[in-house]
């Protein structure tokens with residue numbers, strides 16, 4: 311879909327080649343080719359149920375396609391350790407599947423481990439905590455840093471997820487349903503995203 315050459319690790323951050331996705335008898339995606347180069351900004355637009363979130367689940371190294379290949383940051387899914395790959399991807403997912411009641415600060419810190427839950431025995435460094443606090447302030451959540459996930463509003467969760475997505479200085483930043491972020495938060499996160507991609 312772009313002029314970027316597939317497999318060009320230096321300039322291609324994401325490459326989907328002839329990807330299909332099937333669940334049961336239902337063919338959800340078929341024959342998807344998508345190549346995204348470093349520094350490019352893309353928007354996926356389509357009707358409800360078209361498969362946008364499913365494509366983002368491949369791009370974020372969360373879900374394997376039924377067939378076809380997915381290369382993320384020069385690494386082929388199925389041939390790399392997914393958690394290591396996820397640490398380089400910022401994914402703002404409105405269906406963030408957190409089960410425990412981590413605080414905002416802890417959720418943001420899971421961006422460093424590439425996990426949903428806080429890993430057993432993992433302790434962030436003082437520098438990492440300071441970075442989390444800075445991002446929490448940037449998304450306007452400082453007064454909620456100790457609040458548990460379960461009591462957060464949808465908008466507050468969205469802000470926390472933006473900070474989580476940015477904390478590891480990702481090489482690939484994905485927003486699912488960015489319209490859940492309103493006003494200044496959205497603008498701030500978008501500017502961060504733009505700065506990052508221009509610098510990459």
Ligand SMILES: Nc1ncnc2c1ncn2[C@@H]1O[C@H](COP(=O)(O)OP(=O)(O)OP(=O)(O)O)[C@@H](O)[C@H]1O
Pocket residue numbers: 333338356357358359360361362363364365
């Ligand atoms: N694991 C699954 N099992 C069965 N069906 C699935 C699964 N994952 C996705 N689907 C179906 O695939 C279709 C595409 O879903 P997806 O969430 O990717 O759409 P979308 O384009 O993001 O939609 P929306 O704009 O409504 O968020 C939907 O009909 C959904 O029900």
